[in-house]
Amino acid sequence: MPVIRTPGIVCTVRRHGEHGAVVRLLTPDHGLQSGYVRGGRSTALRPVLMPANLVTAELRSRVNDQLAGLTVELAESRAPFYSEPLVAAAFEWVTLLTATVAPEDQPFSRLYAALAALLDLVCAAPSARWWLRAMVRYEALLLAELGFGLDLERCAVTGGREDLTYVSPRTGRAVSLHAAGVYAEKLLVLPAFMTDDEEPDWEQLMQGFALTGHFIERQFFSDRRADALAARAMLIDRVRRMVG
Known part of the structure; x- marks a missing residue:
């Protein structure tokens, strides 16, 4: 080399x-x-x-x-920001996730740019809600960059683009409210901020983390590396404590 x-x-x-x-x-x-x-x-x-x-x-x-x-x-x-427990948990999780699942020696310019922007936002945003949305999107981008992208543009059943409300936990494809029918309880919720620029509330942020977390755990942490998810659990726990 x-x-x-x-x-x-x-x-x-x-x-x-x-x-x-x-x-x-x-x-x-x-x-x-x-x-x-x-x-x-x-x-x-x-x-x-x-x-x-x-x-x-x-x-x-x-x-x-x-x-x-x-x-x-x-x-x-970014050492000064480690004094804030939620920020410290965010730093630990997003860097550990990247180091654990990304293959070495393969360029991921989009991933680098997104991680750099996310870390800057964590340090500069006036509210955690601003950067938590970006973190969910970073997790979704990482899935996509490594070949496990979610398909959130069309309904898997009808092919339509309207009322996309759920995601299949098996395929990662969006499902409309009408098409979900009696199976809605078995599907993952698709918060609106995952497909547009809508500002999410705390409940929607947690739905976003549940969505990306399902596929991150299934694709990357079903084997010996599962311990790394403890860092994500700590982040989510600190968010819940802050929200009350």
Whole structure:
């Protein structure tokens, strides 16, 4: 692998040895990249290697199958926002999700742009309701980028575009209110903000998380990686506590 110099979003940091760390970054042109940071657990580097931070990275490796050596410089710190429990849970979940399910060395420019925008919004939005909508949409985008996109444009039964109210938990396709009939209770609710620019209320946001969460769990976390969903459960729990 040649030397890669790139901006990157820190996604996960795993201790390696006594002082080092294995770091996974999402980059705009090279996708998810892993590298070993010498001294990554040091006092100087721990504030740099926090999930959601933006860094300038350089990855070097002698051979293609060897873990790259990674050096980083802090470009933008989001450490101050970790003092807010809901924001901290959001950072932890969205970065862990990305690092866990995205394949390495495959460019996902749309995903990088969306994650960067989402993290900026989490830090800048006056209300969590603004960025929670963006997080649901990010989860839906990630599903689509990895080949499991939801089909929310037409009713799976009639082909129409009106009154799309539900989603099939099996196919991920939208279903209209009329077509759902007696099967409505077995379907997932499709909140309006998933298909237009309507501002969601708290109930609709939770419906959005239930929708994307169903497919995220089924497609990505049905095996040994299921423990990662604990970070999502923490986020949802903190949202519910805030709403009351």
